[in-house]
Amino acid sequence: MDSSQIHIKLVSSDNGLWAQCYSWFLDTYFLAVEDEIKKGSARSWRRVDRSQRDELKKVFENLISQKDKTCLLIAFEGDQPRGYFLGIVKDCVAEIPSMVGYINGLYVDPSKRRQKVASRLYEKGIQWFQEHEIFHYELYVALESQEAHQFWSQKGFVLSEQVMNLSLKK
Numbered sequence: 001m002d003s004s005q006i007h008i009k010l011v012s013s014d015n016g017l018w019a020q021c022y023s024w025f026l027d028t029y030f031l032a033v034e035d036e037i038k039k040g041s042a043r044s045w046r047r048v049d050r051s052q053r054d055e056l057k058k059v060f061e062n063l064i065s066q067k068d069k070t071c072l073l074i075a076f077e078g079d080q081p082r083g084y085f086l087g088i089v090k091d092c093v094a095e096i097p098s099m100v101g102y103i104n105g106l107y108v109d110p111s112k113r114r115q116k117v118a119s120r121l122y123e124k125g126i127q128w129f130q131e132h133e134i135f136h137y138e139l140y141v142a143l144e145s146q147e148a149h150q151f152w153s154q155k156g157f158v159l160s161e162q163v164m165n166l167s168l169k170k
């Protein structure tokens with residue numbers, strides 16, 4: 001694939017792209033989170049429920065309607081979605097900086113990997129954050145996801161904290 005065939009587009013509630021890509025996005029979101037859960041087995045209670053697809057659709061519709069809070073980018077090859085970046089402005093109440101860019105997800109279809117699709121999504125996502133005066137970014141990475149560790153390290157991200165979990169209920 002020639003990466004110039006990939007076009008990165010910002011999905012908003014009023015540009016018609018959501019209607020075009022929501023089905024792919026929801027399927028992919030489930031896949032991405034399930035994969036992440038598999039690779040971060042210490043948080044064993046975490047799950048997504050595919051039967052709640054309709055509710056999840058509404059959650060994302062609500063998110064993208066908040067234009068200054070959410071950045072959903074889709075990488076299109078023609079009219080076919082191939083990857084996404086989901087960034088959310090996170091309010092760090094009473095801290096400085098008070099807002100950080102939380103990268104909720106970055107995903108590329110397996111057949112399109114290692115062709116810089118994620119890098120292009122990432123660059124556009126960071127550009128969106130900067131246009132919103134957000135200059136600090138954070139995300140969670142599953143412990144066993146080598147590709148994610150490599151990707152984020154290559155972008156300059158460093159490991160700064162470890163998340164400790166306890167579950168008292170099955």
Ligand SMILES: CC(C)(COP(=O)(O)OP(=O)(O)OC[C@H]1O[C@@H](n2cnc3c(N)ncnc32)[C@H](O)[C@@H]1OP(=O)(O)O)[C@@H](O)C(=O)NCCC(=O)NCCS
Pocket residue numbers: 032035105106107108109112113114115116117118119120139140141142145146147148150151152154
């Ligand atoms: C991580 C992911 C988004 C990378 O997508 P991609 O389009 O293949 O990434 P790029 O082609 O832009 O890669 C940029 C660089 O990241 C690193 N990288 C990406 N995938 C890698 C892999 N599987 N192994 C080692 N390094 C990797 C490399 O340094 C790569 O540069 P190079 O190809 O010139 O060596 C993709 O593998 C994916 O969707 N994985 C599943 C979801 C996931 O883990 N997302 C991150 C969650 S926090």
